[in-house]
Amino acid sequence: MAAKPGARVSEAETKKQLEDFGDEILQDVKKGKNPKFTTLSRAKSNIIFNEKAGFLSLGSQSEERNFLNIAQSKRFMQTIAIAAKCHKFVKENLHTSIRGLFYQLKYSLGEDIDENIFNEQAESNPLIEDLEAALSTKRESLNLNANRRGVLAGNLRVIDNFGNERTETDTSKLGRSGWAIPSDVDNDIEFTDVKAKYVLVIEKDAVWQRLNEDGFWKKENCILISPQGQATRGTRRLIRKFADMDLPVYVFNDGDVWGWYIYWTIKTGSINLAYIGNEIATPSARFIGVTLSDMKRYEFLKNMTMKASEGDLKRCQEMLEYQWINKHKEWVEELQNAIKLKVKLEQDTLQGPRLTFIDDYIKDKIKNKEFLP
């Protein structure tokens, strides 16, 4: 029943998954049994760091959801309603957001059963995750669009079979704009003619624009991606897809808790999305900078730091406790250094001496393989 992780899920397959899911429940009902389904626990106790593979995933702890259980019956029914809606969306070949799904549920169930059955979207969100984990699929394959954000430029082509029309985009020909990374980079979409040597991920769109103007990706033959802040599911999945094509992935972020967090969610995945960690984490990613030790080589950076807040320092301490971080002595050093110096350093600072200084900084780091793991 489960789709092979990372494999492209066809609409027919997803439809079948949902139908099998419904059939099993229907069989229970017909046999007079308590209808139920099994999903993986997403509780903290079942989130494990897969040391060998290098990403956060769910353990084997499963959970049963069943109807004849006073604590579960409402959620059970809601999940079935969600599955039915997704089945309809897949059949219609139409997509919507989880907000759109919420209002469809509210519309369909509002009058027939109980006007409060889906009062808050917060109620439906964890149930979508229940369903994703139960089916070993991603919401994108259930025709639910996640938020999108992120931009790309580089020597490759995107072939997009979207809404019964096929478009081809050469992402080296999009000028100042770049290519907007969509919600779903798996279904009915392909990335071909990938001629780049590596992927460079830049936290801030403003810095991406700077490098795009310099034609950095052209001169260096890389794929230039900005998640435009925290990376969305789509952007993380796309980075992983390039890594699966054996491209090295280098991440260039702010030297602060937020920049580090963005890096670690790209590299090892996140606790919230551990249930799809095997598809969106890129364990091979490396951190280019900005690092606090950059201040040793580039004197001027000492005058460019900002004061870290108490919250920042607390977060540094927390990060030091994560086994996927503290297993790297280089990161322990970086974080301890941040706590000691009480400063942070933005990637924009590298435009200080001249706007194109940042280009040379990145090239040097890559040439000398000066990364944090």
Place this chain on the structure above:
Amino acid sequence: MAAKPGARVSEAETKKQLEDFGDEILQDVKKGKNPKFTTLSRAKSNIIFNEKAGFLSLGSQSEERNFLNIAQSKRFMQTIAIAAKCHKFVKENLHTSIRGLFYQLKYSLGEDIDENIFNEQAESNPLIEDLEAALSTKRESLNLNANRRGVLAGNLRVIDNFGNERTETDTSKLGRSGWAIPSDVDNDIEFTDVKAKYVLVIEKDAVWQRLNEDGFWKKENCILISPQGQATRGTRRLIRKFADMDLPVYVFNDGDVWGWYIYWTIKTGSINLAYIGNEIATPSARFIGVTLSDMKRYEFLKNMTMKASEGDLKRCQEMLEYQWINKHKEWVEELQNAIKLKVKLEQDTLQGPRLTFIDDYIKDKIKNKEFLP
């Protein structure tokens, strides 16, 4: 010295503007006079609603900034430093963000003069506005990129002369992604072969994606834009450019204070950006919905409302006091209704009955010219 509002500013022109600005100050210095320049006051008292033109702009109240004034000398010097940097960027033909500018200033001035001269970016931001207003230009023409956000699909071509390379993008061929609206839509960029009949602006990207999937812009021959929340300077300016091509502009937002605010900033501009109101406001814009009176025609919407918070209701009251809003009896009615019913209504609700219901809703509204002014 001032550029004609709305006109494309060439690099040579901007360079000349900045040089004239510097020359005048230099002349003062040479003559032993107190160096000074004049800008427009951006104080509340000088923000006027231009009734006839229909947008917020600055009045004629000007302000002098001069060096030999203990309260102004630091700011005066900082502004000159900003102008010098922008002159350099224009000469180099390179762009950066206001954060990049801040670090360039910090780098150049940090050691020579006073290490605290630009300690906070908050210090440099109003000075950039001083300079924009003094030169009657926009920061985009000074090679400063503003934040960008927003997406577009439709039958038109973008010709982008960017970084010494010319690219042409057919925005009807970008599949699920759409075209990412850049920071600067005026300089070295053209919009040609605009074949659409109108512009439809959709507050939420999720709803934009829904309509894009339906090929709404293709069937209706319109330009489909989402500002993806509050409209950036670039997105507002682009909407205005289409309006200048005599395209009607319809805005489809949430029926709540945030949705209304986004509409009014597109239509009349905003208090913060009144100094460039004549370039970014689109007074001809009309509001399609969601309106509270939609609940009369579409019964199901009554079950889809959300409770308005105290803050929402307070904001409604404030909006009722703006002359550019309360001059329209339809808006007074809508806002009073919202206060009375204490509810708000999201645009996503229109996906309740079926995902494509929203398409018909919009078509009906446009066909019947059912807009709020």
